[in-house]
Amino acid sequence: MNAVSRSNAYNFGFLDEYAKKEVRRAILKAIAIPGYQVPYASREMPMGRGFGTGGLQLTLSLIGPNDVLKVIDQGSDDSVNAVNLRRFIEMTCPGVSTTTKTAECTLIQSRHRIPERPLTSKQIIVLQVPYPDPLVVVEPSEDKRKTMHGEADYSRLLVKLYEDIVKFDEITISHRYPTRINDHYVIDPSPIPRWDVPKLHASAALILFGAGREKKIYAVPPHTKAEPLAFSDVPFRVEDFRDEQGRRRACARCGCTDSFLDEFVTDSGIKTYQCSDSDWCNEKMALARQTEGKPA
């Protein structure tokens, strides 16, 4: 009942159908040209730009009553941003169910992380993007950047990596690692950590990127090559999470040693580490409890 009365106030998915159609067309084009930034008319949303309005418009254009949605921010389903977005979608998309479980969802809107659990071909992940163009750091003119993308001219981006190695003996880019898609366009894969970059490569799920403020949509379609920029003798590597003794750190909660870890400083000033992906961590703990419960 409630849902019906709300739906009288707003169209399903908040956006009007024409706006959704335009976004869907942009998505199709983005899938057709992997890594290419498709411009679209980003609508005003009832929240400030920079709070995930780009990702939200994608989600609202894609979502249907049968979808199961998961919203994450920095790996967590419970942070303020994730909770707000989820509530907004629940409010404007009556009948849609939400979950925190990666395994159960069909659509994920995420900020800064790709879940640890491998995504499937039945799933779509939408990433919120603050800065879509990796060339913006080397070329201020968008007109020139378009030409550079068109000609796959990324040498100036590579010089940045060169300078990084000169200064620090390694490539220090921690997130937004420039990644070449399908041997042509280089994308800014949104502020995901290096850890998540290999997940872009040959992903089973469709990966979409939405930048609300910059009005761009781009995609890494399923089973598409995604290659982080690197030198042949200084290869790309992910975070290794080793302690001073060179041992792989483990999650303080679930004990996992093969997930992306967040660093916390406890009240007593000691550093501890925890899985960034809360669903992954919970799942591991549940599994551990099960095994413990069983007689040996």
Added chain:
Amino acid sequence: MNKILEVRGMSKIYGPGCPLCIESTGPEADTNLCPHCGSVVAIHDVSFDLFEGEILGVMGESGSGKSTVVKSLYFDQAPSGGEAIFYDRDKQYALFSLNAAQQRWLRNHRFGMVYQNPHLGLNFNISAGGNIAERLLMSDLMDYGAIRERAKTLLARTEVLLARIDDLPKHFSGGMQQRVQIAKALATQPPLLFLDEVTTGLDLSVQARILDLILEIQQELKTAMVVVTHDLGVIRLLTGRAIVMKYGRVIEAGLTDQILEDPQHAYTQRLVASAL
């Protein structure tokens, strides 16, 4: 000796252009500004050949169009007419019929340019070594160690202190900036190099050493060069042949010693007489 570059009837007009532009401009008209439509005829009907390993001088005062010649050939600007053929080993390229990506490929792989203003040739926000790396990365060398070694070799060759390889060019002296520009231009060992007033504005002693360097490089690498300058001393020192330009037209072409000792055109005679 093989031809490396053939330029025929190259022209560049800034502005709308009109049927009277050509006849109303040039050395006889004493202007390059068309009085009828206000267009600037920067160059008109420029033709010359360049052979492998040869240095050709393009001389003239400011406004003669000499820089437009090399900037058009290096694709910094598109000419309004004419053609230029670049002969590269067993291939040949009609430069002005290529698409942007093909032009960029030639620029990065087979041509080099040294500008009067180092801001045009160097990125001042990245290190000297990074500038050279950029050109190597453009030509698809993707090995950091190899890039680093090549940058060091080039800077050593152009007499830039290796200790400064990671410094920003904006902290370099003018002469040093030109050396880094030359090193960058030579990074891909191009068979064709354009030099646009490279020593103008430098101290005389610095000028002399840069010119020495250019000559040494030409002797070592047999690079063909087009040298644009208003300085007769540079023409005498570097070039074997030269063309003289005025108001966008080539008014005289010949062997450099002949142009300096037996100039034919009134303007060249005045130029040579005033230099001696």
Added chain:
Amino acid sequence: MTPPILQVEAYGKHFWLHEQNKLIPSSHNVSFSVSAGSLTALVGPTGVGKSSVLKGIYRTYLPSAGRILYRDAQGHVLDLVRASEHQILELRRREIGFVTQFLHCLPRQSTLDVVARPLLSLGVSRDEARQRAAEWLSAMNLPERLWSVSPATFSGGERQRVNLARGFIIKPRLLLLDEPTASLDPATAERVIGLIEGLKAEGTAMLAVFHHPEITRRLADQVVELAPLPAVEEALKDFA
């Protein structure tokens, strides 16, 4: 009899000075031929255009009239008046040398490198070129301590020897000599005369202008006397 290597036919040269609107005659109706292994001397009073003939052959001057037929190493005959710039440059590199009283060279290049340079452009290795440059410089009696210094600081006589060494080093088929012994002391002049005779014996054709009639008598196999220049009007007729 072998055909001459160089045949100058009715060579004429004048300068048109636009600024002063004035015609300056320089050479008029000069004809002669030069054979391999012989030395031809141009004689005549000052201002009769002896150097002008040499420069016209070398194309430092653009001839105004006549033909200059040169038979190259392959036996092809070429009119140097009409030859392309690249043909001239190639001949200068391989076959035709010119020794003047003046030397244009890099003020910062060592004498040894200045002399070796013509060989380098022929593809001779740097070490070998410098070795041969050293041989010529010692044959010219130039003190070894000067070899590493730039000729820019040299006296007239020292510079002249550098110039000669550089002209001789490629053993050109045709050598143009403009007062090659003018500023040499008698002992060095003798050496240079010996070297000229040596080169001639090896087959080089030479066309020379000498300062001293005595040297002309000693070296020349043929003497060409240039006639005084006609009045400007005559030259103009020639021009038309």
